[in-house]
Amino acid sequence: MSKRRTDQEWQTLILEYENSTLTLKEFCKQHRLACSTFSAKRSLIKRAEGNAESGFVRAQVVESTTEYHFAKPVPANMTLSFNEVELSIPQGTPPEYLANLMRALQS
Template identity: 55%
Template sequence: MAKRRSDQEWHALFEQYEASELTQRAFCEQNNLSPSTFFAKRQRLQQISTNQHSGFVKAQLIEKTTHYQSVHTPVANMTLSLGEVELSIPPGTPASYIAELIGALS
C-alpha cells in the first residue's frame, strides 16, 4: 500500500528533487515514488499555488542613475575658409559630402 503524504511532505520532496541533480525518474526510483504520481502531485500543487495568487505582482521602483564620463576629449569642428567665407563642419561629417561641398563652392 502506498504511503499517503501531506502537501508539506510533497513540497519537501520537490525541494529535495530540485536540489538533487537527478532526473525525475531516477529521483522517483531512489525514493520509491511512482513517476506519474510525482508529476501529477507536482502539477496540482503548482496549480494551487498559482490560483492562490491574485494575479498581481508587487512592483518596486528602483531609482537608478547612470553617470557617463567622456574618455575622449571632444574634437572641435573643422573650419574651411574660402576668401572671406568660413564654413564650420562638425566631426563625423562624411568625406564624400565635404568633397562635394568643396567642389560646389569652387
C-alpha cells in the first residue's frame, strides 16, 4: 500500500531530488516512488507555484442567468375637451367609435 503524502512532504521530496545528482529513476527507486506519480506531482506543484508567483489564480467559470421583469406600460388616455366637458378615452380606441361619438355629441 502506498504512503499518502502531504503537499509539504512532496515539496520536500522535489527539492531533495532537484538538489541531488541522481537520475529521476534512481531517486524514485531510492524513495520507493513510481516515476510517473513523482513526475505528475512535481508538475502540479510547479504549476501551482508558477501561478502563485505570477499573481494568477485558478478561476472557475460559473454560468449564471439573470431574469428581468418589466412592468407592462399603462396605456395613456386621450383627453378630449369641448367647452367645459372633458372626455377621457383610452389610447387605441378605434377611430370609428370616436367618429360615432363625435357625431352623437353634435346632435
